[in-house]
Amino acid sequence: AQLALERDYEAHRDFETRYRVLMETSQDALVLMSAASGRITDCNQAAARVLGGSAEALVGCNLESEVEANGSDDFIDSLAGASAENIKSGVSVVARRSGRKISIHPTLFRAAGERTFLCRLETETATDGADIEIS
Amino acid sequence: AQLALERDYEAHRDFETRYRVLMETSQDALVLMSAASGRITDCNQAAARVLGGSAEALVGCNLESEVEANGSDDFIDSLAGASAENIKSGVSVVARRSGRKISIHPTLFRAAGERTFLCRLETETATDGADIEIS
Numbered sequence: 001a002q003l004a005l006e007r008d009y010e011a012h013r014d015f016e017t018r019y020r021v022l023m024e025t026s027q028d029a030l031v032l033m034s035a036a037s038g039r040i041t042d043c044n045q046a047a048a049r050v051l052g053g054s055a056e057a058l059v060g061c062n063l064e065s066e067v068e069a070n071g072s073d074d075f076i077d078s079l080a081g082a083s084a085e086n087i088k089s090g091v092s093v094v095a096r097r098s099g100r101k102i103s104i105h106p107t108l109f110r111a112a113g114e115r116t117f118l119c120r121l122e123t124e125t126a127t128d129g130a131d132i133e134i135s
Numbered sequence: 136a137q138l139a140l141e142r143d144y145e146a147h148r149d150f151e152t153r154y155r156v157l158m159e160t161s162q163d164a165l166v167l168m169s170a171a172s173g174r175i176t177d178c179n180q181a182a183a184r185v186l187g188g189s190a191e192a193l194v195g196c197n198l199e200s201e202v203e204a205n206g207s208d209d210f211i212d213s214l215a216g217a218s219a220e221n222i223k224s225g226v227s228v229v230a231r232r233s234g235r236k237i238s239i240h241p242t243l244f245r246a247a248g249e250r251t252f253l254c255r256l257e258t259e260t261a262t263d264g265a266d267i268e269i270s
Binding site for chain 1: 137148149150151152153154156157158160161162163165167242244245246247251253255
């Protein structure tokens with residue numbers, strides 16, 4: 001049983017690596033947020049650029065406090081609602097650090113007993129110069 | 136020690152779930168391929184659409200036999216080369232099942248002791264009607 005557990009353990013370490021490679025090579029700006037605490041549990045470089053700040057600084061922060069929402073609805077309720085809808089509307093907010101208008105496209109899932117949102121951040125049409133990137 | 140291993144095991148199951156959610160919600164067409172065997176080890180729905188066929192049918196297939204390459208270079212060498220470059224050129228091929236021109240953007244990584252390519256498939260300009268999608 002110990003051996004089987006160790007074999008499984010190896011297989012799951014593989015998924016951790018795959019997960020990290022997917023996050024970092026993704027062209028999407030991705031944030032994982034705990035539904036219970038509202039805190040960012042992971043965030044790729046693309047998302048850090050969109051929100052303004054480093055991924056290291058953003059992990060552990062409350063996502064809601066990083067953005068300014070349009071409505072008065074509860075932030076997590078809005079995400080849960082958008083996640084449940086089939087239409088891909090997203091939740092429109094403004095990122096406080098970068099000043100960018102973004103649309104949050106959430107997917108709610110359960111991992112290790114905790115409800116987690118995977119949020120894809122889409123930048124909306126630039127209203128200032130913040131979207132100009134030198135490459 | 137057993138308890139610690141089990142706790143780790145739980146944490147790694149979490150990564151498996153995260154990995155699967157990332158794959159399926161990604162807007163990119165993604166294929167994982169073993170560098171040793173050339174076989175597709177995983178493939179999301181977006182990639183299955185691009186290659187033509189179901190993800191279930193594609194897993195286990197040789198990626199090279201799913202595509203027609205332009206040059207005479209060894210397929211895996213081409214992927215390794217493109218993965219090593221900083222310029223994002225990609226490897227141009229035609230998907231046999233769908234007839235689509237695609238550009239493969241590979242990232243080589245090592246997981247559970249095995250070298251794996253994460254391949255992002257970009258469809259090039261449509262040459263026929265295959266790119267028209269009804270949404």
